[in-house]
Amino acid sequence: MKTESRTDTTTQISLKDIRDYIAKNHHQPLTIEHLALISGLSSSYFGEAFKKAFDQSATDYLTALRIGHAKQLLRDTDLLLREIARKVGYSDEFYFSRKFKKEVGITPSAYSKMARKRISTFSVSTTGNLLALGILPVAAPLDAKWSPYYYNHYHEKIPVYVNIFDAESEDNFKKLASAKPDIHIFQEEPSLSMLDWLQTIGIENVYIQAKDWRTQLREIAIAVKKQSVGEHFIQSYEQKVLEAKQEIKRATKEDSFAVLRLCGDQLFLYCNKGIQDVLFTDLQLRPINAQQQTYNEHITLDQLVNLNPDRLLFIICPDSPTRHYWLTLQYLDRWKELRAVKNGHVYVLPSNPWFEYSAIAINRMLDEMLLMLTGKNPNPFPVPVHGNVSDGDL
Template structure:
């Protein structure tokens, strides 16, 4: 095969300047893999099924004619698009730079390859070698990994102008910049140089939504952005996003957003900042959509997926608020009216900088129940009636769910626990315990030390707790995930009553580790889903 110049340069960088060492090869079979932080380079190779791979903020379709690379410090997630789920290999490897280069590993994101490459067959071999008890076979796994990298580099394909995927990406980008125009399927299909019918089918298969739905989404999202900047008239707003009929635009907007354009604009007149995820959860319960909030596909997955188009300014949501200086810069430029934040989670210098930007409402975290936090937030923002309505609705829901669970679970003992690195914790966070113990009044196994939260215990002590069900939260980072894999292979874990009866419920940090009104309601919904799966007729509120 004759290499294009870019191929030659990539091969030169890989072979002459970098050392690559295989670490592991895992075949992921799942309908969903929660977004997790990675500490090594990862190569993803699709094997079976249809789905999507998320690397940080980018979303990719899994397919045989492309592989994907993620780098240390990024976050990754997998979502199936069929009932059969997806199968893909995650090949983790280490990279050591030669002193002559500072470029690092050059491949990232999606890398197109020729579809006949069948890289997954080499992944099968690598996985089998690493599982062998013989050191020579495990050594062969390293050789097979280098062969895989060679095959991928040799089969990287430059996308020609007539490649359907390239043309499709080009039309999608065209929609994003020309949404104000009167676009038609025929026009976009001509741009992609394919038939209208094939264009419609290929667009839906590639991006998970129809071309018309995507055009509507782009127009509505741009309308939302315009609404936050001025008191623009609905007629002018409709014209600016591609609708000649303001009444049709209003109907379309209300169908997609849930409220009319005028109501949406009225609710967005104040630039309110939710400085932490828990504050965002309180504001949403009050039906207040903030101008800025921390959003990320991993750290605040639910909020990012559902509200990223409604919140114009995305603050860093990195754990422990390590990026607060960059948040300050963004807020200075945004010039908000009000900043609402958790008083107990701020650095002193961070608090001082916030107070220079706008009026700041500090909500106490420790020692104040989420209900009181909600009422205080509502009072500061003049939304007391909405808080009362939300709490009334929540209490009605809780009573109905509690009556149902009492009949179904009876006296089942439930253990709420988490795994963080190589430690096991009982009663890990107060939001989880508030919902399970106080609201739903379930028979939750107490910790070994009464009255103390987040108690570390040994794995062997789990048997003494004798739980009928286990609600398990696993921190989505490499060391914790390795500990979880090790725990599953242990004899004492497999012998636990809840494990034998298939009553271990894996719960996500989002919402179970967030302390807010909105998160608590989502915990209730998630608990019901854990019991009934996707069978809504099992229980109706």
């Protein structure tokens, strides 16, 4: 038993090396036996150890890398299908096609045709929905402060950054013209002058009016002819909800939840559309109040103590006065009386993704809830547009 314990400790480092090895050599004909051999473990123990370490099997990780690389080649090159299959590690193009369709929801040929459509948007939420469909927009509102997730992951892949606050500026018009999109997608009603300008330069416009993210995603998917991909994303999300709900229920039992927003020295009971959807509709957590709608209501510390939630999720405005009061608040005796504080069940939420409402943002909120409440990371690798993967052959 002592020997096995030492193996677990030392293997953790080598497993990270194995993961890096897979990433660098995913185009090679890798096998579990080969990976186990270079890790110094038996095949069966290697598979268990890898999944335990990263919450994902080596097979799933390899498949995600290969399919992700294939998507990039289908989007950005004119290579034949058999060439792409070989470049990403599949010797049989027909097996590759079946594998691709299983993971993405459509065939490589269909994905290639659809991916060639050039899409632009002025909306951060639309960017999230497009990425959920496997589409990189040619122009989008990327900003290191206001859309950090998309900026960090895609600033080298999305060629044109438009102004997030002044959509109909002259500068945005020029940028859009340079990006040469086929379709521009709005999630806020455009002006007549904007529509006239788009028509003049031959850009099709699509206005998405749906209020819930699933319908938004489906409407965009119809516009860009990626209905199968959209449905695949939604189905994968629903499956994740079922699994996360069970894990979180085991960890939190019947605990009550409150979401608070702190601005200056003012506390607000808070619930936006994304929080409502993920926490109280999908995960069916128990809210401290009976309201089943969005709200932003002022609450005193005494009122909060009277409600006394079991768990607190906190959104803190990033300005200096608010951050100063947040530090002060944690030393107040009334604050220390809260059950959530006594039990260490206070969770600080970043504004991103909790203020965004899109398919990608909702998916990230679900992942973050699972991680915060159970300690389990459902998505250790940032592959946000590659979809979910399932068990299968190498």
